[in-house]
Amino acid sequence: MTDQEMLRLMGVRGTAELSKLAAAILSSESAAAVFEYFADGSTTPLLLPLLSEIYAQLRRRDDAGADLKNAEGSFAPWRLAQRRLGWETIEPWLIGEVIKNAPNHLRLLNSIYYYWTAGENHSRSQREPVRAAVHRVCKERMADAPSQVVCGGFDPAFPWILFHLVFTTEYEKPEAVPFGTARDWDWLARALLEASESCPSTLLPQLVIATNTWESRQKTVIDYTFNEELLVLWFGDKRERFLRSVISLDAGSLKTEDANAVAYFQAAQKDAAEKLQKIRE
């Protein structure tokens, strides 16, 4: 994209032009770099509407698989917004953007939350309203949602969505994560277990990853042990049903983009078999 094409797109405020600008940034990192280079004070009011449009196009393009990691260009306006906008401006917009992704684009929800609020630059008090909104909206839209809706919100290629939604990437510092305990999300686990009968290869890996123990998770080699406490909390008397479902799923049918996920799932199947054996004994 030439400088002039970018400058023209940046100079207008119409919806159509904004859409073109978002498409250009999304499709080309060099275009995003040109945008970032030329962005000045007059561009600042454009940043949040532009990011909303970029996220919307990303949802349309990648559906449940939408993730900011696959949209490098989107970080150009994101960096500018971080530098130029105050949190009081960002927060209401961010809440609005995040909740747009529930229940159909949970991977993007996690991704947006991560890039805008995670890290040492943001405090728990800043995260709180965003997490509260996420928790509230997810509960409203997913707790009693049909299986089809619940299944559609998870990307079968990426089995860490549930884990990131519940515990976030800062799971090692639970005090920094509002609404980050297993108890906060037990309603979701039960909804997922019910929906997993419709789409086991999508939802069972999500549940398996989320129910791994902290100790196993911290190991550098693939290791899996079900978190007993979590199983009881989330599934209660249905935990045997969950374990049987895990065992009965063919690991080869998983559509994950990460080979480690298959290995984790196979390790979980082994652990589930042992657990069932103990329960029978």
Added chain:
Amino acid sequence: MRAIHILARWSQLAVYAFIGSILVAYGGPRLQAWSEAQFETVTNGKDAALPILAGIMTIALVAVVHAFAKFRIQHIRWLSYPPLPFAIVAAFATAPLWPSFRQFGAPVARVDLAIGLGTAAAYAAIWLLLALTVAVAEQVKMYLGRGRGAWQGDSPRQVRDLSDDQIGEWIARERPIDGPSEDLFGFWDFSKRLLTRLARRGHTIVIQGGFGAGKTSLIRLLEQRAARDRLDFYFVQVSCWGFEDTIAAQKSVLSSLVRRLNDEVDCLSIRGLPREYVSIVGKRLEWLYLLSPIDETPLQQLQRLSPILNAIRRRIVVVVEDVDRAGQRFDIGSVFALLSQFREVDSLSFVLTISPHQSMDFAKLCEFSEIIPTPASSDVAAICQHVRDALVRKHADILVDKLDDLAGADRVGELTALIVPGTKLWTSAVIELLRSPRFLKRALRRLSEAWDTLHGEVSIDALLMTCTLREAAPAAFSFLQAELSDILAATRSATYGSDEKPYLKALREDLRARWKRVVARKEFDRRSVETVILNLFVGTSFLSNVETYPKELKQGPSGDRAELYAKRLLTEQLEVSQ
């Protein structure tokens, strides 16, 4: 003295006519009989074809002889130095007057009165016709070669009065100007001063001016002013560019002189002057001269011009250009020796145009030394601003860099220098570098062409800077091209806490040393060039000690996308970034 020269010329022609009339009177009938026999053979006795063929052959023969002799219609006007054909006409006309010697026996066959006068009239008609044809052809050629259109008129223009089209036309044209209406820089007024000096007999002038300073344009204006003021000058322009051999250069000077003089007056008698002069000077006597040895000195050879010039009351000003641009083996002194001899020849003077960097004692060679006027910086600034504004309007791009005021650069520069003495702004530096018509034209032409490709994709002011360096200081531009990656690396700020600082220091010192080697060649105005470089590549203050106020141009070779814009500016291509 003049009367003697006129009398000498008439006497010379009278002798030629006398000898010619004898030859025509007694040789004519025999030649006629012989040629009739030849024509009858060729035409197989067809009576009708005979006069046609004879007529064609005669005209062709006369045309060939006249082409060789280079007779011109202009020659006829000089009764003070009549052309040779006068003698031929007289020979034909007077041939019937010769006796047939019948009192001594059988009469000798001779041309009768009707044939003699008829032939004289026919020859005169053919001569006039041929000369007229040549003159008309030359005028047509000159008319077609002359610039037309927006530059009509006979007085100089002010830069501020020029339209976009006129400035565009002016910068697009590489050749010297054709007339005073194209003079923007005061050459027309300067030509008056030069003519006043030349008007005094024997005065010679050296005009100093750098490459592209407008020396050739000035000479053209000088010639036109002399013609307009009806001064008795003929100008002869000679270029020594590319000559390796000094003898060849001398011969070229003299040949041009004779050729130019022959355009006005019959010079058949001095046609061999260039060859004979260099033979004597070069001591390369040809075998012909063994039979008729030349005992004249080179000066006496040159003085053969004086009778002609005195007779027609004209003076020749030989303008010798590009002496300093001849080949390496060229001995400039030998041309100066020739010019020095010119001073001894009555009615012959010269103007020598030469670079100001040529070290020689001009006072020994010329009475006057003049420095060609340089365009006023306000004019250069106005033209630059005019062209830049037109280019900006032409493409209607969104320009992110503020355009600096070029037309007011002088005023701002003076004010800045007043506040911080020694400080120079890039605008003043660019204008200073472009105060040569050729550099100005070339830089702006390049700017226009490059902007057609790069419009809106680079800063137009940065492009003006690179175009200026490329045309007015090519060595500096080559340095930037060759050292671009190091310059960009050296202008990066050292990363905090890294060990990059010593490396950067070494790199900057090395670059400074390399730059000093370029500067040592003294091919450009160092201060102006360094000011431009510092403003173009912000952060290169380690290269020099000039004081300026650089500011980062958004679409210039500094900042986050420095390399991209630097490559666009230096290659004048957009593709390098894609």
